[in-house]
Amino acid sequence: MATGIKDKVAIIGMGCSVFGERWDRGADDLMIEAFEEAIGDAGIERSQIEAAWMGNALDDINVGNSALPLAHALRLETIPVSRVENMCATGTEALRAAVYAVASGAIDFGLALGVEKLKDTGYGGLPLRTKGLANDLWMPYGSAPGTFAQLAGAYSAAHSLDGGDLKQAMAHVSWKSHQNGALHGKAHLRKTVGMDTILKAPMIADPLGLFDCCGVSDGAACAIVTTPEIAKSLGITNPVVVKAIQLSASNGWEMGYGEWDGASVRNTQVAARRAYAEAGIKDPRAEISMTEVHDCFSVTELVTMEDLGLSDPGRAVFDILDGKYDRGGAIPCQTDGGLKCFGHPVGASGLRMAYEVYNQLKERAGDRQLSRADFGLTHNLGGAPFNSVAAVSILGRLD
Amino acid sequence: MTHEPGSIVAVGGYLPLLRLDRAQAAKSLRHFGLGGRQAGYRAVAGWDEDAFTLAAEASRAIVESPPARVCFASTSAPFIDRAHASLLVDALALPRSTRTLDVAGSRRCAVAALLDALLGADDALIAAGERRPAKAGSPSHLAYGDGGSAVRTGTNGAAKLVGWASEAHDLLDSYAARGHETAYASEERFIRDIAGGTIIAPAILAACTRAGIAPGDIKWAAVHEPLSGMWKDIARRTGITAPNDAATLAEQTGDLGAAHALFALALAFDAARPGDHVLLAGFGSGCDALIFRVDAKVPGAAEARAALGLGEASADYVRFLSLSGALDLDFGVRSEFEQKAQATVLERYGRDTLGFIGGRDAKGNVQFPKTAIPVRPGAEGREALEDVRLADLAATVASVTADRLNYTPDPPFWFGLVQFDNGARILMELTDAGPAGFKVGDPLGMRLRIKSVDKRRGMRTYFWKGAPAKRPQMEA
Numbered sequence: 001m002a003t004g005i006k007d008k009v010a011i012i013g014m015g016c017s018v019f020g021e022r023w024d025r026g027a028d029d030l031m032i033e034a035f036e037e038a039i040g041d042a043g044i045e046r047s048q049i050e051a052a053w054m055g056n057a058l059d060d061i062n063v064g065n066s067a068l069p070l071a072h073a074l075r076l077e078t079i080p081v082s083r084v085e086n087m088c089a090t091g092t093e094a095l096r097a098a099v100y101a102v103a104s105g106a107i108d109f110g111l112a113l114g115v116e117k118l119k120d121t122g123y124g125g126l127p128l129r130t131k132g133l134a135n136d137l138w139m140p141y142g143s144a145p146g147t148f149a150q151l152a153g154a155y156s157a158a159h160s161l162d163g164g165d166l167k168q169a170m171a172h173v174s175w176k177s178h179q180n181g182a183l184h185g186k187a188h189l190r191k192t193v194g195m196d197t198i199l200k201a202p203m204i205a206d207p208l209g210l211f212d213c214c215g216v217s218d219g220a221a222c223a224i225v226t227t228p229e230i231a232k233s234l235g236i237t238n239p240v241v242v243k244a245i246q247l248s249a250s251n252g253w254e255m256g257y258g259e260w261d262g263a264s265v266r267n268t269q270v271a272a273r274r275a276y277a278e279a280g281i282k283d284p285r286a287e288i289s290m291t292e293v294h295d296c297f298s299v300t301e302l303v304t305m306e307d308l309g310l311s312d313p314g315r316a317v318f319d320i321l322d323g324k325y326d327r328g329g330a331i332p333c334q335t336d337g338g339l340k341c342f343g344h345p346v347g348a349s350g351l352r353m354a355y356e357v358y359n360q361l362k363e364r365a366g367d368r369q370l371s372r373a374d375f376g377l378t379h380n381l382g383g384a385p386f387n388s389v390a391a392v393s394i395l396g397r398l399d
Numbered sequence: 400m401t402h403e404p405g406s407i408v409a410v411g412g413y414l415p416l417l418r419l420d421r422a423q424a425a426k427s428l429r430h431f432g433l434g435g436r437q438a439g440y441r442a443v444a445g446w447d448e449d450a451f452t453l454a455a456e457a458s459r460a461i462v463e464s465p466p467a468r469v470c471f472a473s474t475s476a477p478f479i480d481r482a483h484a485s486l487l488v489d490a491l492a493l494p495r496s497t498r499t500l501d502v503a504g505s506r507r508c509a510v511a512a513l514l515d516a517l518l519g520a521d522d523a524l525i526a527a528g529e530r531r532p533a534k535a536g537s538p539s540h541l542a543y544g545d546g547g548s549a550v551r552t553g554t555n556g557a558a559k560l561v562g563w564a565s566e567a568h569d570l571l572d573s574y575a576a577r578g579h580e581t582a583y584a585s586e587e588r589f590i591r592d593i594a595g596g597t598i599i600a601p602a603i604l605a606a607c608t609r610a611g612i613a614p615g616d617i618k619w620a621a622v623h624e625p626l627s628g629m630w631k632d633i634a635r636r637t638g639i640t641a642p643n644d645a646a647t648l649a650e651q652t653g654d655l656g657a658a659h660a661l662f663a664l665a666l667a668f669d670a671a672r673p674g675d676h677v678l679l680a681g682f683g684s685g686c687d688a689l690i691f692r693v694d695a696k697v698p699g700a701a702e703a704r705a706a707l708g709l710g711e712a713s714a715d716y717v718r719f720l721s722l723s724g725a726l727d728l729d730f731g732v733r734s735e736f737e738q739k740a741q742a743t744v745l746e747r748y749g750r751d752t753l754g755f756i757g758g759r760d761a762k763g764n765v766q767f768p769k770t771a772i773p774v775r776p777g778a779e780g781r782e783a784l785e786d787v788r789l790a791d792l793a794a795t796v797a798s799v800t801a802d803r804l805n806y807t808p809d810p811p812f813w814f815g816l817v818q819f820d821n822g823a824r825i826l827m828e829l830t831d832a833g834p835a836g837f838k839v840g841d842p843l844g845m846r847l848r849i850k851s852v853d854k855r856r857g858m859r860t861y862f863w864k865g866a867p868a869k870r871p872q873m874e875a
Contacts, residue, residue: 123732125804133744137752137850138768138862140814140828141736146802150815154798157839205802205811206836255816256766256774258824262798262816386798386816386826 004278007398008103010231010239011223013042016355019219019343020188027063027117028073030220034113034348035074038222043234046074049224050107052081055094055114057346057382059085061127062117070113087382088294089247090114091221091350092391096245098225108226114352115220116345126216126346145213145297147384149205152299154262159314167207169317170298171198174211174340176326177295181337183367188217188343212298217343221351223358228398240361243279243375243394246271255386267390268307268381275392276309281375284309288331288394289374290360292353294381295338301325304379305333308392327368335360335368350391353378357395404563405520406556407691410665411549412703413456414652416711416831416870417443417722421541423714428536437541440712440873442652443722444530444545446808447830447848450475451483452861453547453658454528455490455847459791461524461551461699462491468498468523470516472509472657474575475531476501477859487526489753490847490861492788506623509548509657510681514689516552517560525550529656534581535725539573542627544653548661548703557697558668558677562610562690566602569684570594572625587626594625598686600636603678606688607637610676614638617690618675621645621663623654623682639678644670651707665703668693709870711833722809734806738851740860755845755863757823758784765789765823787821789845790863794819796841799829813837817865831866842868 015037017030025033039046054070056063063069067081084093091114098110121127131139156166175195181187193211201209231239248267254260272284281287291308295301305316310331311324319325325333336342336356339349357376359365365373375396382389418440425437444453450473469491471483484499502508509527516523528547533540570593573584599622607614620641624630627650630643645663648655655662660681667677671693679689713719720726748768750756757767761782764775769784799815806812813829813836829837830848843865850862 121732125733128733128736128806130738133741134748134768136738137740137744137748137860139826140812141805142800142812142814142826143802143805145804146800146812146814149800149802150798153800153839203801204804205800208800252770252774253776255826256824257764257776258797258818258822259776 005099005103005245006243006279007228007241009099009225009242010228010236010398011225011242011354011358011395012231012234012236012239013038013224014222014355014358015041016186016221016352017219018186019217019345019352021119022218023119025218027069027115030117030218031070031073031113031115034220034222038224042224044109044224048109049076049079049111050109051079051101052076052111052113053094053097054081054083055085055090055112055347055350056083057085057087057090057116058118058127062120063115086389088296088346089350089380089382089389089391090347091352092245092378092380092393095223095351095354095393098223099242099245102225102227108230110225111222112225112351113220113222114348114350116347117218118216118345119218124215143205145205145208147386148297148300149208150262151303151385152207155299155303158261158263161317163207165317167199169302169320170212171195172320173295173298173301174198177334177338177340180327180335180368181341184336184342187337187341188215189337189341208297208299214296214339214344217345219343219345219348219352221348221355223351223354238397238399240358240395241398243396244275245391245393246274246278247389247391249389250383250387262385264303265307265381265385265388265390267388268304268379268392271390271392272308275394279375279394281394285331287375288377289372290335290357290370291331291333291377291379292336292338292356293333293379295334295340296344296381300381301333308377308379332370335365335370350378350380354393354395361395361397402520404560405517405552405554406560407550407558407697408553408556409461409551409698410661410668410703411457411459411461411699412662412665412706413453413547414442414706414710415444415448415453415545417445417713418652418710418873419443419719420712420714424541424716424719427716439650440652441541442544442546443713443719445830446722447864448530448545449477449849450528450530451477451486452528452847452849453530453545454526454549455487457528457547458487458491458524458526458549460702461549462493465493465497466522466524466551468516468521469493470512470523470525471501472503472512472525472527473529474503474506474508474657475529476503486753489750492754492756505683506656506659507681507683507685507687510660510679510687510689513550513552513661514563514687520554521552523552525552525661527658527661529658531656532580532724535720537581539582539584540723540725542654544655546652546655546658546662548655548658548665550661550664557695558691558693560689561692562606562612563688564602564605564609565685565687566598567685568598570598590625591629591632594682595629595632596636599633599680599682602686602688603637603680606690610690612676612690615640616676617641617678619644619667619671620678621660621667622678622680623660623663624649625682641678662703665700668697669700669704708873710873711871712873730806730808736806738853739856740851740853740858753861755788755790757787757789759787760784765819765821767823767825789819789823791845792819792821794843794845794865796837796839796843796865797824798839799837801836817843828864829866830864833867833871844868
């Protein structure tokens with residue numbers, strides 16, 4: 001009988017590069033930047049790492065395929081390195097692979113590193129890519145904001161909103177993230193922005209305006225994992241441990257079968273339910289201290305609050321406007337600025353989220369430090385609302 | 400000839416949504432005034448329409464029973480060595496045993512093909528489509544129009560061929576050639592004299608003689624004029640008093656090239672009463688004149704006339720320049736996306752894609768595309784799906800957005816989940832957006848359109864898109 005991943009793996013070191021338009025740095029520089037912080041944090045030798053997983057979502061843009069770019073950048077000597085890719089859930093996939101390897105007993109020390117170098121594309125937004133030769137014959141090439149804008153429309157329709165409240169709540173989501181991102185020295189966007197500016201921004205994909213969309217960034221993030229026992233032997237008395245990592249992936253139901261109303265993301269709901277069970281969380285609204293969710297677009301964060309069970313269906317708009325997810329609210333969300341402001345180098349984002357939760361749990365978050373940080377939840381959403389991979393992780397302390 | 404010529408069983412006509420107001424467009428060209436139409440409307444194809452899609456749309460309603468033969472006619476066909484008639488077989492979900500032929504060579508090709516089909520008493524579909532390039536500022540840029548027309552022939556149709564005549568005459572009124580795709584026109588006075596006096600009028604008179612009627616017996620005419628305003632002279636020369644629906648059509652949509660005469664024929668059929676004689680004449684490197692006796696209402700004729708009045712007027716000359724290919728706008732780096740279609744993939748999926756063929760699973764759910772294991776929840780293994788054509792079925796918008804980031808030659812890019820009444824749900828592009836765009840719940844009809852264009856390799860693919868179920872009525 002499977003017992004899950006709870007408390008079987010500790011994170012002993014994490015690192016994160018500065019995210020942003022890193023014109024002067026290549027992907028290898030970003031990987032080294034994140035890794036050096038993580039290995040220094042872990043206090044182990046590089047040679048102790050027995051296996052590594054590199055998360056990179058858009059290999060054709062820059063980094064290159066396979067995990068060899070990681071092995072080359074860090075000059076890892078003949079250890080197994082593997083590349084994982086699951087769209088925007090890629091970073092969490094890399095962590096999941098390293099965590100499972102340690103939990104299985106196959107290795108003592110594993111490395112998970114996510115990296116993306118998007119600002120060499122020559123334009124804003126994610127690159128347009130083939131959806132596979134057969135799908136290209138019929139499937140539209142919608143942009144990422146185009147796919148998530150449809151979540152907003154369907155959400156409005158499902159909850160009979162006139163659009164005004166939703167637009168205000170979406171703007172508040174972005175306003176809050178700018179408030180938080182301004183406090184993080186590694187964030188891509190570090191300026192606060194007024195609600196009026198957000199609301200009057202040019203439209204990207206109805207009803208998502210410019211400030212409803214995260215940008216794309218260069219960046220890397222990294223985690224070193226081991227067993228709690230080894231962590232303790234290294235002098236880490238109360239290590240951060242993995243309480244749960246769960247994924248759920250679409251099988252075509254949402255976009256190919258006429259049941260889904262488009263107002264929620266089933267994979268987030270399923271992954272969250274499994275993660276709570278794995279972590280032993282009975283009442284997420286009371287037990288989850290903070291979240292780092294996939295706010296690729298403001299509406300995504302809004303709907304995710306409901307899909308995670310932190311807001312009732314149709315009520316996230318009002319919870320957001322009441323400040324429930326602000327840094328001083330009941331369950332702060334995106335204390336580092338989230339994808340919106342910290343940035344979104346796709347393959348690194350899942351690990352960047354874990355980095356913020358890790359620092360909050362270790363009370364290293366400086367001006368952003370929360371008074372209560374017991375269980376932190378990360379949420380990645382790859383793809384589109386109608387065809388997605390959702391990853392939910394819960395981190396906490398061993399004791 | 401050993402058998403009776405055939406008859407016309409049904410007709411079809413299709414026009415793109417946009418109608419450029421010529422007077423408004425002419426204002427954008429201050430030097431414009433050396434010739435060409437400056438009144439009425441010009442039908443303008445969307446970026447995702449071409450001669451093939453226009454012909455296919457015109458044909459959709461008249462292939463309920465599959466014809467034995469399909470003929471595609473155009474002077475602006477997108478492919479040189481790829482048969483559009485074979486593409487039509489797939490797009491219209493016809494049997495692969497259908498005989499196919501593409502004809503071209505002049506604007507007359509569709510009428511010539513029709514005459515051949517009728518003389519052979521064939522059960523045939525003649526499908527014409529035209530989207531002709533023209534240089535901005537040239538008279539033909541505003542005089543042309545984009546559209547499609549179709550005729551179904553058989554042996555017991557409502558309009559019987561009773562007379563015909565042909566004239567082959569290499570008149571250089573205008574021509575286009577490889578490497579010179581836009582028309583090069585000769586002096587109008589020369590064209591009027593020669594085309595009217597020595598080609599069209601004699602052919603009409605010979606057809607009347609063959610039919611055993613006097614020209615004055617012709618009640619309705621669909622005579623493709625080489626230049627606007629020629630009908631009066633042709634009528635005078637022949638003694639015909641009937642109005643010319645081809646001239647009316649040119650005023651309202653522009654000259655539809657190879658599709659023009661057949662569309663005008665549909666209008667004439669719509670006006671005709673049982674017993675009336677209708678004249679059809681195609682022009683281009685000669686003339687084919689056909690005379691029909693109408694015995695009953697011709698199916699599709701009323702719909703073709705209705706299509707004239709359904710559209711969206713536009714005064715946006717820059718948009719017209721872009722849509723008509725006369726202005727190469729810079730859509731930025733995102734437009735550099737490569738969309739290469741592989742022949743092997745088209746061989747596997749091309750026919751179902753072009754025909755919009757989904758599948759019905761063992762529990763009755765319909766899906767597109769077909770898959771070995773159906774999308775239905777609970778389906779655990781392979782099922783044999785029954786083919787279901789989705790092209791003609793009703794659907795509504797389930798989710799939608801106007802995507803302003805994604806590249807499209809005519810922004811914004813509308814797309815969303817489309818819910819068919821039979822249960823199928825498909826992520827689709829939407830097209831022909833009106834000023835208000837699309838919203839959840841809007842009823843849709845399906846249109847065959849260009850899916851992708853691979854300029855580097857001269858390739859394009861086609862798929863269906865959701866369009867508003869009803870078009871707006873143009874103001875009179």
